[in-house]
Amino acid sequence: MAKQYSRFPIRPGIITPRRVIQLIFLFITLFIGIKFYAFVAQLEAGTVISIERPPGVEAFLPISALVSLKYFLVTGIFNQVHPSALVLFLVICSTALVFKKGFCSWICPLGLLSDVLAKLHGLVFKKKRQVPQWMDLILRGIKYAIVGFFIWGIFIKMPVDALGQFIQSPYNRFADVKMLEFFTHISSTAFISILVLTGLSLVIPHFWCRYLCPYGALLSLLGVLSMGKINRNSQNCINCKKCEAVCPAKIQITREIKINSLECSTCLRCVYACPQKDAIGFSLQGFSMNPKRIAFALITLFAVGIITAKQTGYWQNNTSVQEYRQYLIGNQMPQTVPRTMPKGMDPEKIRRMTEMMKKMKPQLNKTL
Numbered sequence: 389m390a391k392q393y394s395r396f397p398i399r400p401g402i403i404t405p406r407r408v409i410q411l412i413f414l415f416i417t418l419f420i421g422i423k424f425y426a427f428v429a430q431l432e433a434g435t436v437i438s439i440e441r442p443p444g445v446e447a448f449l450p451i452s453a454l455v456s457l458k459y460f461l462v463t464g465i466f467n468q469v470h471p472s473a474l475v476l477f478l479v480i481c482s483t484a485l486v487f488k489k490g491f492c493s494w495i496c497p498l499g500l501l502s503d504v505l506a507k508l509h510g511l512v513f514k515k516k517r518q519v520p521q522w523m524d525l526i527l528r529g530i531k532y533a534i535v536g537f538f539i540w541g542i543f544i545k546m547p548v549d550a551l552g553q554f555i556q557s558p559y560n561r562f563a564d565v566k567m568l569e570f571f572t573h574i575s576s577t578a579f580i581s582i583l584v585l586t587g588l589s590l591v592i593p594h595f596w597c598r599y600l601c602p603y604g605a606l607l608s609l610l611g612v613l614s615m616g617k618i619n620r621n622s623q624n625c626i627n628c629k630k631c632e633a634v635c636p637a638k639i640q641i642t643r644e645i646k647i648n649s650l651e652c653s654t655c656l657r658c659v660y661a662c663p664q665k666d667a668i669g670f671s672l673q674g675f676s677m678n679p680k681r682i683a684f685a686l687i688t689l690f691a692v693g694i695i696t697a698k699q700t701g702y703w704q705n706n707t708s709v710q711e712y713r714q715y716l717i718g719n720q721m722p723q724t725v726p727r728t729m730p731k732g733m734d735p736e737k738i739r740r741m742t743e744m745m746k747k748m749k750p751q752l753n754k755t756l
């Protein structure tokens with residue numbers, strides 16, 4: 389039976405293990421962002437590169453990771469253009485097989501921002517704003533539609549040749565730099581969109597996570613297979629519904645014994661709110677997991693994934709500093725694309741791909 393956590397020594401709501409993990413990952417994300425910014429700045433300045441490109445930046449390239457995943461499943465080739473994108477994608481997906489959408493509430497910096505905005509919502513509005521149930525249901529479908537579109541487009545529609553071409557294309561190869569440019573040279577449309585989404589998440593708590601995030605939707609779907617779940621013991625439960633009052637996913641906890649809802653993010657708010665001993669808790673195949681154990685398990689999953697990738701040579705990408713510099717300063721794609729011949733690709737395909745990229749070059753120069 390799941391254990392009671394109300395005697396957990398750190399006061400819930402102030403600094404819980406979940407908050408500690410969120411802050412650690414926020415710090416890591418900021419560190420990676422600043423380091424990558426400095427790397428690109430050195431490239432642009434044409435100075436000697438003393439800062440290494442942080443591979444963790446590829447965590448923000450989920451489309452590239454999805455394409456790489458299909459390419460790997462079809463060809464058996466783990467491409468070296470953005471290997472850490474695929475490694476981190478697989479690690480994040482593996483968290484869903486243990487902790488459902490736990491990545492969203494324990495690790496993702498946007499989840500933390502969402503939590504902060506939800507807290508602000510409580511301060512700004514006296515009464516909690518709720519979306520009508522029918523509208524909530526429709527809006528929740530949006531994120532599944534977005535992720536469905538990407539899965540259909542990549543896993544069903546894209547032939548293997550197109551996957552290889554996309555992976556080796558300058559668009560994908562320098563996607564990390566483009567992503568940085570998106571923020572450093574943000575367009576007014578993008579800026580206004582971010583402001584609107586932030587405003588919506590302030591008025592309707594967790595708006596982005598609940599209705600729009602495709603990554604969260606993918607983890608929700610994978611979470612169906614999760615080995616861990618929130619469990620309620622109906623013998624000890626007094627039906628006070630305090631757990632439901634704090635659940636950000638609006639799950640009707642008292643109607644279930646095992647929380648199978650796609651929306652459960654293993655945030656443990658329900659566990660902290662419960663006044664009854666042994667009435668609700670998270671358990672993994674019958675093994676009770678307190679917040680510290682969950683934190684430890686999540687860190688371990690990331691550490692094992694990253695260390696394995698480093699040891700096996702699937703962490704750093706194979707794009708040289710010279711190619712990055714050429715792309716940035718000359719605003720040109722590398723002269724020899726692909727630079728190295730991927731295993732399993734025949735020379736004729738490489739020649740056709742190079743020809744195609746040469747044709748794309750004037751268009752790319754215009755766009756960039």
Ligand code: SF4
Nearest residue numbers: 635652653655656658
């Ligand atoms: S409060 Fe409980 S049921 Fe609701 S999302 Fe968090 S862990 Fe899941």
Ligand code: SF4
Nearest residue numbers: 625626628629631662
């Ligand atoms: S807070 Fe605890 S006792 Fe109250 S309804 Fe939820 S599980 Fe039952």
